Amino acid sequence: xxxxxxxGGPIGAVSDGAATIEELGGSRRATPLDxxxxxxHAHPALGxxxxxxxxxxxxxxxxxxxxxSENVSLMLQQVAVIAALGVGQTLIILTAGIDLxxxxxxxxxxxxxxxxxxxDHWAALxxxxxxxxxxxxxxxLNGTLVTRFRVPPxxxxxxxxxxxxxSGLLYSQGQTTQASQMPGLLNWTxxxxxxxxxxxxxxxxxxxxxxxxxxxxxxxxxxxRHVYAVGDDLEAARLAGIRTRLVLFSVYAFAGLIVGIxxxxxIGYTGAASPNNAxxxxxxxxxxxxxxxxxxxxxxxxxxxxxxxxLIVVVFTSGLTLANVNDLYQPIAEGVLVIxxxxxxxxxxxxxx
Amino acid sequence: xxxxxxxxxxxxxxxxxxxxxxxxxxxxxxxxGPPPVPVLEARGLVKTFGHVIxxxxxxxxxxxxxxxxxxxxxxxxxxxxxxxxxxxxxxDRGEILLEGRxxxxxxxxxxxxxxxxxxxxxxxxxxxxxxxxxxxxGRERVSKGPLGLLFRKLDKRGMRAEARQQMARLGIxxxxxxxxxxxxxxxxxxQAVAVARAAAFGSKLIVxxxxxxxxxxxxxxxxxxxxxxxxxxxxxxxxxxxxxxxxFSVCDRVHIQRLGACAGxxxxxxxxxxxxxxxxxxxxxxxxx
Ligand SMILES: Nc1ncnc2c1ncn2[C@@H]1O[C@H](COP(=O)(O)OP(=O)(O)OP(=O)(O)O)[C@@H](O)[C@H]1O
Ligand SMILES: [Mg+2]
Numbered sequence: 001x002x003x004x005x006x007x008g009g010p011i012g013a014v015s016d017g018a019a020t021i022e023e024l025g026g027s028r029r030a031t032p033l034d035x036x037x038x039x040x041h042a043h044p045a046l047g048x049x050x051x052x053x054x055x056x057x058x059x060x061x062x063x064x065x066x067x068x069s070e071n072v073s074l075m076l077q078q079v080a081v082i083a084a085l086g087v088g089q090t091l092i093i094l095t096a097g098i099d100l101x102x103x104x105x106x107x108x109x110x111x112x113x114x115x116x117x118x119x120d121h122w123a124a125l126x127x128x129x130x131x132x133x134x135x136x137x138x139x140x141l142n143g144t145l146v147t148r149f150r151v152p153p154x155x156x157x158x159x160x161x162x163x164x165x166x167s168g169l170l171y172s173q174g175q176t177t178q179a180s181q182m183p184g185l186l187n188w189t190x191x192x193x194x195x196x197x198x199x200x201x202x203x204x205x206x207x208x209x210x211x212x213x214x215x216x217x218x219x220x221x222x223x224x225r226h227v228y229a230v231g232d233d234l235e236a237a238r239l240a241g242i243r244t245r246l247v248l249f250s251v252y253a254f255a256g257l258i259v260g261i262x263x264x265x266x267i268g269y270t271g272a273a274s275p276n277n278a279x280x281x282x283x284x285x286x287x288x289x290x291x292x293x294x295x296x297x298x299x300x301x302x303x304x305x306x307x308x309x310x311l312i313v314v315v316f317t318s319g320l321t322l323a324n325v326n327d328l329y330q331p332i333a334e335g336v337l338v339i340x341x342x343x344x345x346x347x348x349x350x351x352x353x
Numbered sequence: 354x355x356x357x358x359x360x361x362x363x364x365x366x367x368x369x370x371x372x373x374x375x376x377x378x379x380x381x382x383x384x385x386g387p388p389p390v391p392v393l394e395a396r397g398l399v400k401t402f403g404h405v406i407x408x409x410x411x412x413x414x415x416x417x418x419x420x421x422x423x424x425x426x427x428x429x430x431x432x433x434x435x436x437x438x439x440x441x442x443x444x445d446r447g448e449i450l451l452e453g454r455x456x457x458x459x460x461x462x463x464x465x466x467x468x469x470x471x472x473x474x475x476x477x478x479x480x481x482x483x484x485x486x487x488x489x490x491g492r493e494r495v496s497k498g499p500l501g502l503l504f505r506k507l508d509k510r511g512m513r514a515e516a517r518q519q520m521a522r523l524g525i526x527x528x529x530x531x532x533x534x535x536x537x538x539x540x541x542x543x544q545a546v547a548v549a550r551a552a553a554f555g556s557k558l559i560v561x562x563x564x565x566x567x568x569x570x571x572x573x574x575x576x577x578x579x580x581x582x583x584x585x586x587x588x589x590x591x592x593x594x595x596x597x598x599x600x601f602s603v604c605d606r607v608h609i610q611r612l613g614a615c616a617g618x619x620x621x622x623x624x625x626x627x628x629x630x631x632x633x634x635x636x637x638x639x640x641x642x
Contacts, residue, residue, distance in 0.1 A: 042534075220506050222493040225486060229479040239441055239477035241462040241491035299481040 096298025103281025139256020189268025
């Protein structure tokens with residue numbers, strides 16, 4: 001957002017000039033600000049990308065180690081879990097919904113994977129698949145509440161947040177399972193892999209593939225179109241002959257599958273499955289989506305914006321630490337970014353024809 | 354409301370005058386030729402919204418190859434009527450027959466799969482999607498290549514080209530770029546998208562709820578010409594409009610809706626627009642046929 005604010009001054013002055021011309025009866029011309037508004041409107045991921053690029057450069061200028069390959073590798077590993085959950089959250093927010101339970105669902109799925117494999121001696125693949133089924137189940141539960149019982153998504157997922165959190169604690173009896181107790185497949189996502197100068201974990205690659213796949217679904221398939229149409233104007237989509245309930249339900253269920261994948265990545269990244277893992281993940285995934293330019297009103301945005309949004313948060317955390325700024329400024333920066341992103345979204349939505 | 358309609362009706366008498374002459378032929382043919390074949394029939398439709406009564410037992414018949422107008426004041430139940438006919442609303446009581454068979458549409462998709470295309474008053478377009486995407490909303494084409502077969506990839510280019518052809522065929526020149534988002538279009542252009550969609554896909558009948566409300570003179574004339582063309586192709590049309598000259602120049606029969614009920618069905622060949630407006634506002638009553 002800082003880049004936009006920087007340009008705000010001079011551009012604002014130009015548009016003021018245009019306004020006076022208008023008052024004198026001159027014809028309305030597109031000001032540079034209008035053009036910025038229009039291109040952000042057409043490309044919702046553009047704003048977050050610019051913020052990411054500018055903030056990275058600034059942090060690099062403050063401390064050269066910021067863009068060193070070790071630090072970039074570390075940031076990519078740190079972002080993986082939230083970025084994965086962000087994909088599911090993006091789908092739901094695109095339908096003008098929200099999922100407050102997504103992190104709790106991930107913890108539950110990962111506890112199932114870990115305990116079935118470590119305590120109940122299931123083979124790795126069935127344990128992994130059952131964890132994914134648990135994820136899909138949580139999504140289907142939210143989807144049923146939203147589509148069949150017409151509970152607003154905020155309330156439905158607030159309820160399932162409590163239910164899933166406690167279920168996880170009950171099921172695991174508060175115990176943490178170390179990755180070393182699990183079969184190799186379950187913590188395969190934590191294995192190191194070297195890509196060029198970067199030392200990554202397999203989980204990062206899984207998440208990257210996830211982004212490519214969901215981006216394809218959203219932009220190149222019928223289902224993706226219908227997701228946008230349903231989020232944009234539910235009644236119009238229904239009148240145009242879209243099975244809106246089915247689309248909505250499928251979005252929640254599919255987000256549940258992504259929860260399962262995120263659980264797998266999380267086991268690898270943290271090297272354990274614990275009911276106290278990633279308790280902030282619910283809100284962090286929403287933060288990533290919102291900073292990523294997807295509109296809370298639905299119908300506008302996409303997954304790559306969310307990737308940038310998740311990266312921005314990690315970049316600020318790392319960059320501020322490397323710049324020797326007190327840790328407490330990091331949440332402040334994050335809060336400012338979220339509010340600024342929603343403000344920019346409101347402004348973009350008023351785009352003129 | 355009613356005064357504005359009737360005062361609008363009076364000066365319009367002149368332009369409608371030549372219309373009956375041209376319609377006489379059609380009306381005469383209908384009377385003398387084979388008996389009309391009903392495509393869509395509704396009997397005793399009732400629809401209430403809590404305490405508000407939308408429809409209080411409405412009958413309607415649409416014959417093959419005919420343009421049926423529906424007129425009525427604001428809130429007379431015109432939109433409610435066609436929503437019940439097309440599955441957007443479910444009537445509380447009454448029955449609907451499509452080509453003689455009883456149907457009960459549970460959604461707009463249901464009626465669409467039976468060949469009924471509707472332009473709703475609210476247009477039902479998705480602002481964030483582009484023109485081509487809206488034209489093909491709900492019936493997107495998958496590309497022919499391996500990507501389409503394996504990964505269900507949309508044939509965006511093909512749909513765009515076809516949308517452009519459809520616009521050209523309908524003589525809609527205000528829409529050039531099929532990848533323009535609908536939210537950036539003017540009200541009239543959006544209406545053109547909705548009408549083009551209905552005209553492109555309607556196979557049994559087409560329902561138009563105030564399709565010219567936001568259109569300019571030239572664009573309105575194009576929609577009327579389109580309706581005439583559909584009639585030449587024997588495709589029946591239901592047209593809701595507040596514009597009496599439009600209704601009386603293209604319709605074969607006019608269903609007058611008043612206070613949730615049908616106040617009568619008149620033929621433009623024998624009834625003038627002023628008389629129809631008088632019936633519509635209750636100033637005059639039609640003896641049951
Ligand atoms: N969803 C709804 N809920 C409650 N009342 C409704 C609803 N839809 C329609 N009505 C009521 O039903 C009546 C008929 O409305 P309808 O929309 O059919 O009128 P109309 O003839 O199409 O009017 P207009 O010319 O303004 O489009 C009105 O009194 C309206 O308030
Ligand atoms: Mg209406």
